[in-house]
Amino acid sequence: MSACPRKFIIALAVIAILGSVAAAQEPPLKSISYTLSMSRPTSHLFEVSIAVELPDQLNDKPLQFQMPKWSPGRYAVFDFAKNVQEFRANGRVKRLDDQTWAVDPAGTSTITVSYKVFGNDLSGTFSQLDERHANYNGGSIFMYVVSHKADPVQLTIQPPAGWKIVNGRMERAGQTEWTFANWDLMIDTPTEIAPDWTMESFAVDGKKFHVVVHSFGPEGGKRPALVKDIEKVVRAEVAMWGPPEFSEYTFLIHYAADDHSGDGMEHLTSTQIIEPGALAEPGVYESTLGTVSHEFFHVWNVKRLRPEELGPWDFTRPLHTRGLWIAEGFTNYYGHLMLRRAGIWTDRKFFDTESQTISRMGSAQGSHLMSAEESSMSAPFLDDAPHAQLTNLSNTSISYYPKGELIGMVLDLLVRGRTKGRTSLDDVMRQMYEEFYLKSSNSSYYLRGRGYQTEDLERVASQVSGVELTDFFKRHVRSVEVLPYDEAFGYVGLRLVKTQAKEPFDTGLSLEFQDRVAAIENVRNGSPAEDAGLQAGDEITSLAGGNPTKATWLKTLARYKSGDSVPVTVKRNRRTIKANIVLREPERFDYRIEEDARATAEQKSLRNAWLKGTRS
Ligand SMILES: [Zn+2]
Numbered sequence: 001m002s003a004c005p006r007k008f009i010i011a012l013a014v015i016a017i018l019g020s021v022a023a024a025q026e027p028p029l030k031s032i033s034y035t036l037s038m039s040r041p042t043s044h045l046f047e048v049s050i051a052v053e054l055p056d057q058l059n060d061k062p063l064q065f066q067m068p069k070w071s072p073g074r075y076a077v078f079d080f081a082k083n084v085q086e087f088r089a090n091g092r093v094k095r096l097d098d099q100t101w102a103v104d105p106a107g108t109s110t111i112t113v114s115y116k117v118f119g120n121d122l123s124g125t126f127s128q129l130d131e132r133h134a135n136y137n138g139g140s141i142f143m144y145v146v147s148h149k150a151d152p153v154q155l156t157i158q159p160p161a162g163w164k165i166v167n168g169r170m171e172r173a174g175q176t177e178w179t180f181a182n183w184d185l186m187i188d189t190p191t192e193i194a195p196d197w198t199m200e201s202f203a204v205d206g207k208k209f210h211v212v213v214h215s216f217g218p219e220g221g222k223r224p225a226l227v228k229d230i231e232k233v234v235r236a237e238v239a240m241w242g243p244p245e246f247s248e249y250t251f252l253i254h255y256a257a258d259d260h261s262g263d264g265m266e267h268l269t270s271t272q273i274i275e276p277g278a279l280a281e282p283g284v285y286e287s288t289l290g291t292v293s294h295e296f297f298h299v300w301n302v303k304r305l306r307p308e309e310l311g312p313w314d315f316t317r318p319l320h321t322r323g324l325w326i327a328e329g330f331t332n333y334y335g336h337l338m339l340r341r342a343g344i345w346t347d348r349k350f351f352d353t354e355s356q357t358i359s360r361m362g363s364a365q366g367s368h369l370m371s372a373e374e375s376s377m378s379a380p381f382l383d384d385a386p387h388a389q390l391t392n393l394s395n396t397s398i399s400y401y402p403k404g405e406l407i408g409m410v411l412d413l414l415v416r417g418r419t420k421g422r423t424s425l426d427d428v429m430r431q432m433y434e435e436f437y438l439k440s441s442n443s444s445y446y447l448r449g450r451g452y453q454t455e456d457l458e459r460v461a462s463q464v465s466g467v468e469l470t471d472f473f474k475r476h477v478r479s480v481e482v483l484p485y486d487e488a489f490g491y492v493g494l495r496l497v498k499t500q501a502k503e504p505f506d507t508g509l510s511l512e513f514q515d516r517v518a519a520i521e522n523v524r525n526g527s528p529a530e531d532a533g534l535q536a537g538d539e540i541t542s543l544a545g546g547n548p549t550k551a552t553w554l555k556t557l558a559r560y561k562s563g564d565s566v567p568v569t570v571k572r573n574r575r576t577i578k579a580n581i582v583l584r585e586p587e588r589f590d591y592r593i594e595e596d597a598r599a600t601a602e603q604k605s606l607r608n609a610w611l612k613g614t615r616s
């Protein structure tokens with residue numbers, strides 16, 4: 001550090017003044033102790049009690065206990081308070097609003113509250129208690145004490161007889177008590193409690209990694225290979241970032257075998273990964289590794305190097321940040337690239353995956369209407385948000401995951417190409433991590449370092465590469481211009497080949513084929529289907545006189561040409577409606593990343609460095 005002594009003294013004085021102001025407002029409580037019990041697993045009711053020791057100054061005013069409205073990593077508002085029941089306390093209780101209970105201590109020195117919270121979703125966002133296990137995400141079950149989220153907290157878990165506890169903060173086997181520096185860190189520690197999970201471990205660069213698996217279906221003998229491949233992913237990502245800050249990290253993996261529970265959630269020293277299938281089933285092994293690669297990248301990108309708004313959080317209102325195309329989108333990009341660098345994917349598999357994303361984004365109406373930053377600002381509406389009211393989001397929105405993924409890939413290739421391989425997005429990300437996490441002073445009680453704004457990435461990327469990137473950010477991040485794929489892929493001897501999609505006509509319909517009917521899921525704005533008066537929720541019972549099926553839909557349309565009118569019959573509630581879809585020229589295209597046969601040695605060398613993570 002090179003700050004002059006005089007500046008240093010002023011900084012200390014400011015900290016002292018700020019500290020004393022904060023102290024005058026809300027002195028820390030003497031202690032906050034949580035106890036989590038689960039005496040009746042089949043009821044799905046977690047039992048939480050919180051004992052708070054009050055300092056003398058505070059024992060005459062009500063203390064507020066608040067359930068968060070959402071939890072970090074999942075940005076839809078779920079209102080976890082809706083599953084709270086039987087809130088009790090040793091003082092008078094007043095419900096202040098949908099998420100807050102106030103307790104009047106009436107002169108006592110300890111407030112004790114208890115409540116039950118229902119949880120029967122196996123998910124990184126919610127919690128589940130049933131006869132097989134307890135698996136929780138702390139944000140969905142633990143209230144915080146208002147104005148004391150920064151205080152240290154203690155947690156005691158009382159498991160049913162024979163059940164074992166595991167999480168990413170184990171100091172010893174059989175541990176049932178933890179102390180956390182603050183409530184945010186407690187809820188950053190998802191926990192699994194069951195009689196029959198198993199654990200395997202490996203070490204990379206002196207750090208220990210644990211793979212905890214709880215399977216509800218057959219594994220087909222795939223576990224040893226899975227653990228080896230997870231180790232390869234860890235090695236590839238550590239090779240890019242350098243050694244992680246922790247000494248131990250835990251992958252908590254569930255094979256739900258229920259065909260619907262699926263999630264991946266990042267934490268500081270662990271991740272929750274839930275696969276809806278069983279490990280023995282086709283594709284589940286590959287899907288697990290895809291999630292592992294993504295979530296482990298979050299150890300750096302999002303959990304430590306984070307947008308300014310990501311910690312500490314205000315859980316009384318939805319999150320607003322412009323940075324999720326970096327936090328999630330770049331993680332999507334690197335999640336895929338790291339599978340290639342780890343030797344698990346071939347070049348072709350990586351190219352095909354990105355080609356599909358380019359095709360999907362190219363045909364999505366929302367990608368022409370919503371920028372990456374706007375998408376991030378809409379996260380509370382987009383990230384698994386339930387909508388009771390019908391919306392037009394499928395036509396107007398775009399996810400910051402694929403949008404950010406493609407921005408990350410193109411930016412990486414532009415920087416590599418324009419600097420002739422001297423610099424890459426890897427260097428930019430490492431510089432960001434160093435500047436905002438490792439070397440910055442702490443901006444809050446929550447965690448080391450401080451958060452960034454998207455302009456910071458723009459600045460660091462330009463500084464590290466020496467390439468002027470203002471225009472790129474303006475056009476492709478804050479506006480909706482199509483990314484410069486040709487320039488980007490050209491640097492590494494690849495080309496993006498555009499072909500007409502296999503539908504001969506774009507009617508503008510998204511369909512779900514059921515028994516002899518096609519249910520309309522979405523109608524594109526401005527499309528022939530919209531012109532014909534069709535709407536989401538309609539069931540097409542006849543297309544050109546025949547029952548529509550997945551097998552016949554494209555064949556039937558192929559009999560017509562542009563400008564022709566195709567008769568359809570739809571059922572809308574109790575009405576039968578006849579309409580005509582007037583076909584137009586196709587507008588949908590597929591994209592495929594291909595190797596350029598004329599690629600030079602220099603281009604191939606750049607490509608190699610990109611795919612392998614080495615210097616060219
Ligand atoms: Zn479990």
Ligand SMILES: [Zn+2]
Binds near residue numbers: 266298331
């Ligand atoms: Zn993610």
